[in-house]
Amino acid sequence: MTAIAEQVRMPRASISARLAWLRERGMGASILVAAISSGFGVLLIAVTGYIGAWLRADPYIGGGDTVAAVVGILTVLLAGVAVYVAAIVTANTFATIVAGRTRRIALMRLIGASARSQRTEIAGQGLIVGALGAFTGLVLGTLAAAALAEWVAPALGMTVEHSVVEPALVLPAAIVVLTTWAAAWIGSRRVLAVTPLEALGGSVERSRDEVARPARRVVAISLFVVGAALLALGILAGLVSPAGIIVAFCGGLFSFTGLALGATLVMPPLLRLTGRLFGRSATSRLAAENALRYPERSSRMAIGVVMGVTLVTMFAVASESVKLVIASSSGGELPAEMATLLDSFAAVMMALVGVSAVIAAVGLVNLLTIGVVQRRRELGLLRALGLTSRQVRRVVLLEAAHVTITAVVFGLVLGIAYGWAAAQSLLGSVPIPPLWMSPTFVLPGIPWLAVGVIVIATATLTLVAAVVPTRLATRVAPVEALAE
Numbered sequence: 354m355t356a357i358a359e360q361v362r363m364p365r366a367s368i369s370a371r372l373a374w375l376r377e378r379g380m381g382a383s384i385l386v387a388a389i390s391s392g393f394g395v396l397l398i399a400v401t402g403y404i405g406a407w408l409r410a411d412p413y414i415g416g417g418d419t420v421a422a423v424v425g426i427l428t429v430l431l432a433g434v435a436v437y438v439a440a441i442v443t444a445n446t447f448a449t450i451v452a453g454r455t456r457r458i459a460l461m462r463l464i465g466a467s468a469r470s471q472r473t474e475i476a477g478q479g480l481i482v483g484a485l486g487a488f489t490g491l492v493l494g495t496l497a498a499a500a501l502a503e504w505v506a507p508a509l510g511m512t513v514e515h516s517v518v519e520p521a522l523v524l525p526a527a528i529v530v531l532t533t534w535a536a537a538w539i540g541s542r543r544v545l546a547v548t549p550l551e552a553l554g555g556s557v558e559r560s561r562d563e564v565a566r567p568a569r570r571v572v573a574i575s576l577f578v579v580g581a582a583l584l585a586l587g588i589l590a591g592l593v594s595p596a597g598i599i600v601a602f603c604g605g606l607f608s609f610t611g612l613a614l615g616a617t618l619v620m621p622p623l624l625r626l627t628g629r630l631f632g633r634s635a636t637s638r639l640a641a642e643n644a645l646r647y648p649e650r651s652s653r654m655a656i657g658v659v660m661g662v663t664l665v666t667m668f669a670v671a672s673e674s675v676k677l678v679i680a681s682s683s684g685g686e687l688p689a690e691m692a693t694l695l696d697s698f699a700a701v702m703m704a705l706v707g708v709s710a711v712i713a714a715v716g717l718v719n720l721l722t723i724g725v726v727q728r729r730r731e732l733g734l735l736r737a738l739g740l741t742s743r744q745v746r747r748v749v750l751l752e753a754a755h756v757t758i759t760a761v762v763f764g765l766v767l768g769i770a771y772g773w774a775a776a777q778s779l780l781g782s783v784p785i786p787p788l789w790m791s792p793t794f795v796l797p798g799i800p801w802l803a804v805g806v807i808v809i810a811t812a813t814l815t816l817v818a819a820v821v822p823t824r825l826a827t828r829v830a831p832v833e834a835l836a837e
Contacts, residue, residue: 372481374478375481375482377450378450378722378723378726379446379447379449379450379719379720379722379723380450380478380482382446382715382716382718382719382722383443383446383447383479383482383486383533383719384482384485384486384489385486385715386439386442386443386446386486386712386715386716387439387443387482387483387485387486387487387489387490387529387530387533388486388487388489388490388493389435389439389490389708389711389712389715390435390436390439390486390490390525390529390712391486391487391488391489391490391491391494391525391526391529392489392490392491392493392494392497393432393435393490393494393525393708394432394435394436394490394494394524394525394526394528394529395490395491395494395495395498395522395525395526396494396497396498396501397428397431397432397525397705398428398432398521398522398524398525399494399495399498399499399501399502399519399522400428400498400501401428402519402521403498403502431705431706432525434664434706434709435708435709435712436525436528436529436532438657438660438661438664438709438712438713439529439532439533439536439712440532440533440535440536441536441613441656441657441660442657442712442713442715442716442719443479443482443532443533443536443537443540444536444537444539444540445540445653445654445656445657445716445720446540446716446719446720446723447475447479447536447537447539447540447541448540448541448542448543448649448653449650449653449720449723449724450475450540450723451475451540451541451543451544452543452649452650453723453726455547458471458544458547459547462547468544468545468547469545471541471544471547472538472541472542472544472545475537475538475540475541475544476534476537476538476541478537479533479534479535479536479537479538479540479541480530480533480534480537482533482537483529483530483531483532483533483534483537484530486529486533487526487527487529487530487533488526490525490526490529491522491523491525491526494522495518495522498522499518569614569615570615570618572611572614573611573612573614573615573618574611574615574618575611576607576608576610576611576614577607577608577611577612577615578611579604579607579608579611580603580604580605580606580607580608580609580610580611581604581608582604583600583601583603583604583607583608584601584604584605584608584770584774585604586600586601586604587599587600587601587602587603587604587774587778588601588774588777588778588781590778591777591778591779591780591781591782592781592782592793592794593782594782595778595779595780595782597778597779597781597782598775598778598779600778601774601775601778602775604774605771605774605775609660609663609767609771612656612659612767613656613660616652616653616655616656617648617649617652619652619763620648620651620652620655620656620759621645621648621651621652623759623762623763624641624645624651624655624755624756624759625641625645626759627641627755627758627759627762628640628641628642628645628755630758631751631755635740635744636740636744636747636748636751637751639735639748640747640748640749640751640752640754640755641751641755643748643752650720650724651756653720654716654717654720654721654724654756654760655756655757655759655760655763656760657712657713657714657716657717657720658713658714658717658756658757658760658761658764658811658814659760659763659764659767660709660713660764661709661710661711661712661713661714661764662710662760662761662763662764662765662768662807662811663764663767663768663771664706664709664710664768665703665706665707665710665768665803665807666764666765666767666768666769666772666803666804666807667767667768667771667772667775668699668702668703668706668772669699669703669768669772669800669803669804670768670769670771670772670773670776670797670798670799670800671699671771671772671773671775671776672695672696672698672699672702672772672776672800673772673797673798673799673800674772674773674775674776674777674795674797674798675695675776675779675780675798676692676695676798677776677795677796677798678776678777678780678781678793678795679691679780681793681795682780682784682793703803714814714818717753717756717757717814717818718817718818718821721749721753721818721819721821721822722821722822724822725749725822725823732745735748746823749819749822749823750815750816750819750823753815753818753819753822754815754819757811757812757814757815757818758815760811761807761808761811765804765807769797769799770797772797773796773797773798776798777794777795780793781793781794
């Protein structure tokens, strides 16, 4: 009987041991990112379907198929942006996790495991993380959509024959699973460079000298140059036809992808400039140097914040620039009704894009926490050299502030450029009464209130993101940290 009981318990223990990696720092946040992306996509598709059914049933609109199609396209774009941001955040998370596993991976290589098998294992973990998050998002998004439909129906004063639960809702969840798996595979590429000799060392990020990858830099620079050229061409084409927005959109996509790929080339010089604002105290210099010593880690933390700030700023600036273009083409002031309509549309769009900013914020908190856990030995050495717990906490907080300040300024610049380019390429050639002036060229419109809100929100994010890491930084005794 005892033998039978042992045989029954063995599979359970085996399954528990195989899934122990889910308790590792960073995995929970990755599941959260996948859940937010999946839930957002599910909710968008469900709401879009409901809106389409309402438009077709409305007797005054009379089957607004065109409006429904526009809303559907907008849904795909917004969901795509959320998945794109989530994929980059997940890839960065797994890259950081792999950096912390360097010694264990090297030990596995030492006893005969291949680099490919190790990378396949990490990609499989990404698949499980994506499946857990996507399923959670699918359930919560469907429930939220059903509750929203029940609440909206009485408000519309009409019955809409549409079922919120439909097979199409599985699509965003499936896409999230695949992108999370792909992001884990991409983020684990460093496994291929881990050698068995590294089993004798610690788990550290690569330094500035080790991170140089000429091929990736060439691709990043090429994408950025092509994207910038297309962006300029789209603005010029927008003075002739509204179709210039298509060229500008491709330019924005290429240029930002180039910036994301070349983050380790772009961010260190910007971080160095920001570091000069922190003064010359010991903690300030340590924080600034930490951000520069390992550019991959700092760039991974920064690029997510850059994406979130860029997206929100872009829609705010685009709305303000549209007002200027319309006012300039019409030869007068913008009507109050139209200004209100544009502001309302911009507010809705920024709220929707804000989901991507939330995903980026989760990524920042996650990477900061993982980074502190992986640097316990380094932080213990600082304590042993005489730094107090308060000074160590200050170093971690300043490092987070260093990265976020650089990211928010860079994101604001990119958001202003992209938002203005979108408005100019779309409406630069459209004549508007009463003067019907065309073409129209205006300077970017900057909504200072929105910019102020973004800066305050980012400052709050920095403080919140640093709470857990600063506690972890001083929780372990110096002797215990140095013994690892």
